[in-house]
Amino acid sequence: MILLSPFSGLFQCTKNLFLRDGSTGLRIKEIARKNAANALSVANMVMGMASIMSSLNGHHHAACWMVLIGYLLDLADGAVARLLGACSVSGAKLDDFADFTTFGIATSLLLMTSDLLDNILCVCYVLTVLFRLCFWQSGIPFMYRGLPCTYSSAILASASLLPGGNQAMMRVIAVAMILFMISQNFYPHDKVLESQTWKKAVFAGGVVMVFCSSFPPACVYYLLWSVSYILFPTSLWSSKV
Template sequence: MFTKAIPSVLTLGNLVIGMVAMFVASHGRYDSAALLVVIGMFLDGLDGRAARLLHAESEFGKQLDSLSDMVTFGVAPSFIMFEVMLRHLGFIGLVLAIWFPMCGAMRLARFNVQTKSSHFFVGLPITAAGGILATMALSRPVLHPAILILPLGMLLLSFLMISNVRYPNFKKVAIPKSSVVLIPVFAIGFFILIKFHYVRVDWLIFGILAIYAVYGMLRGLQYQTARRRQMKSGEDVDSTKYL
């Protein structure tokens, strides 16, 4: 009975992390708040895998996961960005801070009611959008025109969540068992990079997630171009080629 509750405990842990991230950000510790959001991303991936492994999948768990995601990847990253920059933009900053979690809520609602696909997500997942936004907020000291770039980036992420752009669903990708031996190598390499400051964690996570977001947009443009071309010739387009 206890094992069946493990996925829900992980999901609630994700919710707690989102709340703590906001409390930490309110005290000016933006780097710690962003790192908490990133940790929440890993927990969000674990609860689903734990549910499938323990055969504890349920409708309750799915709804709880969505509600937790709304806090950790919708409200918390928006709050961090508001504290870092948007508060200085007046009414426009307030609108942007509200618009992002609104789009996140619509993204989650659409995901919960639409026909599930084993190959792709429709719209940028809120987990990726929240991770990008939280780590992007830390780039303010580096980017001189940040007062323009960051709000525009936040607006783009918001629209990507409610768009029809398709993104690969890596949760359904089968990982060969032989590749397990490489996990310690990657883990050690990652630790060395972080430990000796060869790379910043926030920039590393931001880079990975940003590539994922741009990938979906580029493949979506390729699909639309191919679709228009094929419609003229009367042929069908295989959409799975553009994931």
């Protein structure tokens, strides 16, 4: 028995080490599960900040595509949170901050010029997005009141990338998006990654279009996608369809 005791002690230490490693692994997996959606929200915010810096440095094409990448990330973070059962109040607040950065400030800078009226339009757009994020609750589950700022930003970024696009056209679109966002119309919650296969294919197509960003038709894809949500919100994009 005395001879076996060192081996027993070694066995016990090894067992405790494996148990500790297993517990650490489970803890890491749990942390990753709880923060996967938050990581996507942070990535969305990073895209927004990168778009802001691109706009300030005159890289308009890159700024637009950063907004569109943020658009994809925003559609994914909610789906990931629900899939992993990691929805939280802090996560929702982080998502709002990311949305305001990308779809508020970054998108408004796409409209900025040296003209005073354009700068006033930028301020109005940012305030509208802020209002939209603060008062989006409709009282009806899985419904938005007013157009989600994600889609208005995608339309503005896509239109800005179109060949032959001009500032007058952007002003008209921006005013239209502001009116849609403050409207009392109801829009369905777009669970693109939790719905029909064709919606998932549309999302996958959007990811592919990111790698084709140097080709003008790529922005048309996002434009048609976003406009279809405005024109056919219930018949196409409702999660109940």
